[in-house]
Amino acid sequence: MNTAVAPPRSVTVRVPAKVNCELRVGPLGADGFHELSTVFMAVGLYDEVTVSPAERWSVTTTGPYAALVPQGEDNLALRAGRLLARQVRVSRPAAAIRIDKSIPVAGGMAGGSADAAAVLLACDHLWGLRLDREELLQLAAEVGSDVPFCLAGGIAIGSGRGERLAPVLARGTYHWVFALSAQGLSTPSVFAEFDRQTAGMRISPPQPSPSMMTALRSGDPEALGEALVNDLEEAALSLRPGLRTILDAGMEFGALGGIISGSGPTVAFLTGSPEHALDLCVALTASGVVDQVTRAKGPVHGAHLLAGPTRD
Numbered sequence: 001m002n003t004a005v006a007p008p009r010s011v012t013v014r015v016p017a018k019v020n021c022e023l024r025v026g027p028l029g030a031d032g033f034h035e036l037s038t039v040f041m042a043v044g045l046y047d048e049v050t051v052s053p054a055e056r057w058s059v060t061t062t063g064p065y066a067a068l069v070p071q072g073e074d075n076l077a078l079r080a081g082r083l084l085a086r087q088v089r090v091s092r093p094a095a096a097i098r099i100d101k102s103i104p105v106a107g108g109m110a111g112g113s114a115d116a117a118a119v120l121l122a123c124d125h126l127w128g129l130r131l132d133r134e135e136l137l138q139l140a141a142e143v144g145s146d147v148p149f150c151l152a153g154g155i156a157i158g159s160g161r162g163e164r165l166a167p168v169l170a171r172g173t174y175h176w177v178f179a180l181s182a183q184g185l186s187t188p189s190v191f192a193e194f195d196r197q198t199a200g201m202r203i204s205p206p207q208p209s210p211s212m213m214t215a216l217r218s219g220d221p222e223a224l225g226e227a228l229v230n231d232l233e234e235a236a237l238s239l240r241p242g243l244r245t246i247l248d249a250g251m252e253f254g255a256l257g258g259i260i261s262g263s264g265p266t267v268a269f270l271t272g273s274p275e276h277a278l279d280l281c282v283a284l285t286a287s288g289v290v291d292q293v294t295r296a297k298g299p300v301h302g303a304h305l306l307a308g309p310t311r312d
């Protein structure tokens with residue numbers, strides 16, 4: 001009897017978006033990155049990434065944001081796949097990557113990083129590598145600052161460039177509403193605007209705030225709503241002044257807290273329950289100030305295998 005197992009034909013990984021409940025930004029370092037202290041939360045808005053064996057690398061996209069995904073060598077998912085292939089000895093180190101995209105592109109929700117994390121996990125399975133978590137996290141950090149968190153999920157503190165993760169004591173499930181913009185914002189340009197706004201100021205090393213830690217420990221959405229903070233907010237608002245109207249509208253309609261997500265332009269609102277989230281979605285949509293709204297709860301798990309490996 002032939003017991004050899006055929007290689008998998010494809011592997012699908014589901015990966016969540018993130019929101020930064022707290023984003024403290026330190027000075028620009030010599031490496032071109034800012035020292036950060038951030039509290040990431042993975043939220044239930046997902047991309048699905050499928051990898052299949054192929055002679056050469058390729059990326060195709062489907063879903064509402066498909067057309068906005070950068071193609072070619074700029075694509076983070078492709079960079080992640082190539083990096084993994086270089087690290088390991090596989091006989092056919094290439095794959096066809098298909099991304100079913102629901103996370104906004106350049107929205108401040110780690111959409112590109114999520115796809116990169118998904119490719120690392122999917123190719124690890126496709127090629128039967130079985131790298132351990134630490135090895136995958138290390139590769140993820142080489143691809144981008146948010147990629148390790150997209151693998152890990154849950155709630156975590158990010159330091160360094162954001163890639164060094166530490167656990168946080170947190171309770172509860174949180175119900176978010178996201179006001180999405182039709183046009184993305186480039187992360188480097190938001191950091192550059194932050195540098196311009198803070199030029200000549202003394203910026204102290206960033207640290208997690210006690211009020212955020214207490215809020216997460218309590219599991220109380222009101223406390224978390226009050227503790228939300230983002231040092232990139234002024235920079236994002238200066239590049240996209242219309243976001244202020246959205247923030248004000250969400251708070252007026254009863255959100256417990258509102259914040260620009262990461263480098264924006266997505267605006268994240270915290271609510272107290274699924275019903276409250278639905279009401280806020282309806283009010284924001286009716287107000288006409290937002291391009292699109294969606295809801296998601298967090299925290300959720302990081303990148304995980306959805307289907308596969310499927311075999312011949």
Ligand code: C5P
Nearest residue numbers: 032033034036144145146161187188191
């Ligand atoms: O690491 P990632 O590729 O996501 O970073 C994109 C860009 O965002 C960097 O090239 C840099 O301009 C900016 N950035 C930063 N400080 C960080 C993370 C990102 O200045 N800690």
